Amino acid sequence: MSILMCADELASTTGRVALIDVRWKLGGPPGREEYLAGHIPGAVFVGLEAELASHGEPGIGRHPLPRVEDLQDAARRWGVNSGDTVVAYDDSGNLAAARAWWLLRWAGLADVRLLDGGLAAWTAAGGALATDDVAPDRGNVTLAAGTLPTIDADEAAGFVGVLLDARAGERYRGETEPIDPKAGHIPGAVSAPTTDNLDARGQFRPAAELRERFEALGVRDGSEVATYCGSGVTAAHQVAALAIAGFEAALYPGSWSQWSTQDRPVATGR
Numbered sequence: 001m002s003i004l005m006c007a008d009e010l011a012s013t014t015g016r017v018a019l020i021d022v023r024w025k026l027g028g029p030p031g032r033e034e035y036l037a038g039h040i041p042g043a044v045f046v047g048l049e050a051e052l053a054s055h056g057e058p059g060i061g062r063h064p065l066p067r068v069e070d071l072q073d074a075a076r077r078w079g080v081n082s083g084d085t086v087v088a089y090d091d092s093g094n095l096a097a098a099r100a101w102w103l104l105r106w107a108g109l110a111d112v113r114l115l116d117g118g119l120a121a122w123t124a125a126g127g128a129l130a131t132d133d134v135a136p137d138r139g140n141v142t143l144a145a146g147t148l149p150t151i152d153a154d155e156a157a158g159f160v161g162v163l164l165d166a167r168a169g170e171r172y173r174g175e176t177e178p179i180d181p182k183a184g185h186i187p188g189a190v191s192a193p194t195t196d197n198l199d200a201r202g203q204f205r206p207a208a209e210l211r212e213r214f215e216a217l218g219v220r221d222g223s224e225v226a227t228y229c230g231s232g233v234t235a236a237h238q239v240a241a242l243a244i245a246g247f248e249a250a251l252y253p254g255s256w257s258q259w260s261t262q263d264r265p266v267a268t269g270r
Contacts, residue, residue: 002113003101003114003240003243003244004113004114004115004116004244005087005113005114005115005116006116006117007115007117007121007122007124007125007127010040010087010115011127013085016081016083016084016085017042017084017086017087018044018078018080018081018084018085018086018087018139019040019042019043019044019086019087019089020043020045020086020087020089020097020100021035021039021043021044021089021090021119022046022048022088022089022096022097022100023035023045023090023091023092024047024048024049024090024096024233025096026179026230026233027178027179030047030048030049030050031045031090031091032045034091035133036131038129038130038131039119039129039130039131039134040089040115040119040122040127040129041129041130042134043130043134044078044079044134044135045133045134046078046100048063048096048099048100048233049063051066051074052066052071052074052099052100052103053065053066054066054067058261059258059262060254060258061231061232061254061255061257062179062230062231062257063099063231063232063233063253063257064253064254065103065145065150065232065253066103068107068144068145071103071104071107072107072143075104075107075139075141075143076138076140076141078136079138080109080139080141081139081140081141082140082141082142084111084139085111085112085113086100086104086109086111086112086113087112087113087114087115088100088101088104088112088113088114088115089114089118089122090119091118091119091120092118092202093117093195093202093203093237094114094115094116094204094237095233095237097114097118098114098233098234098236098237098239098240099232099233099236100112101113101114101240102148102236102239102240103236105148106145106146106148106150106251107143107145107147108142108143108146108147109141114204114240116203116204117201117202117203118202120201120202121201121202148239148250148251149250150250150251150253151251151252152252152254153254153258153259153262153264155226155252156186156226156252156259157186157264159224159226161223161224161225161226162190162217162218162223162224162225162226163186163188163189163190163225163226163227163228164189164190164192164219164225164226164227164228164238164249165185165186165190165191165227165228165229165256166192166193166194166227166228166229166235166237166238167185167194167229167230167234167256168193168195169191169193171185171230172185172189173185173191173268173270174266174267174268177260179257180230180256180257180260180261181260181261182266183266183268184267185266185267185268186228186256186264186266186267187266188267190218191270192213192217192227194229194234194235194237194238194241196213197210197213197237197238197241204240204244207244207245207246210242210244210245211245211246211247213245214241214242214245214247219242219245219247221246221247224250225242225247225248225249225250226249226250226251226252227239227251227252228251228252228254228255228256228259229255229256230255230257231254231255231256231257232251232252232254232255232257235251235252235255236251239251
């Protein structure tokens with residue numbers, strides 16, 4: 001199943017499409033105001049903090065996976081029906097929207113896409129914007145967890161394949177840590193900043209380029225691959241990029257926000 005949809009394809013599609021706007025930035029307010037200022041017509045706003053994560057004790061991380069029952073209820077509020085194509089986008093190279101893509105694929109939806117280039121690609125292609133607050137009829141989709149692989153902290157600690165750290169290089173090296181209690185990375189992890197998956201337009205680099213990138217980081221056909229980030233959001237983007245390149249990867253949902261609150265070893269430097 002294809003991962004990406006281009007703006008022209010979205011504009012010309014005639015099938016049922018559930019379109020979701022997932023604008024969000026770390027440390028920033030929810031993106032609803034930006035959504036109301038202009039979104040793709042028909043798109044429903046999805047709050048990442050409220051609808052794409054659960055919340056609990058700090059030891060489980062900042063953005064734990066939601067209960068699948070809660071995700072199903074949210075997806076029905078977004079108007080998603082069984083058999084729909086779901087297209088997610090944001091205004092930051094799909095770094096946030098990929099969380100929705102991964103969660104819905106993890107929960108069993110077969111046809112979930114990312115709008116390549118997000119909102120900027122839509123407007124560059126001449127697409128109009130709307131300012132209404134879309135409230136669709138309730139959908140009937142049924143979700144079940146577990147379609148995509150995950151690992152937990154213990155599995156990350158003993159991971160025998162390639163463990164990719166999707167955060168910025170300075171956070172991986174421990175030079176700065178703006179939000180979590182410890183600076184550094186999981187011992188043995190390889191630095192692989194998510195932003196390097198994108199070109200200057202905020203679109204995914206071609207599959208061949210992504211494959212070359214991940215092979216340079218040690219990924220091979222048949223090898224075990226997992227990825228983490230600060231709290232399991234941009235690591236979902238890494239899973240998508242790896243899939244485009246032809247590699248399957250597991251997600252560590254707790255990521256550094258969980259690891260750094262536990263009594264676990266921390267590495268720094270390159």
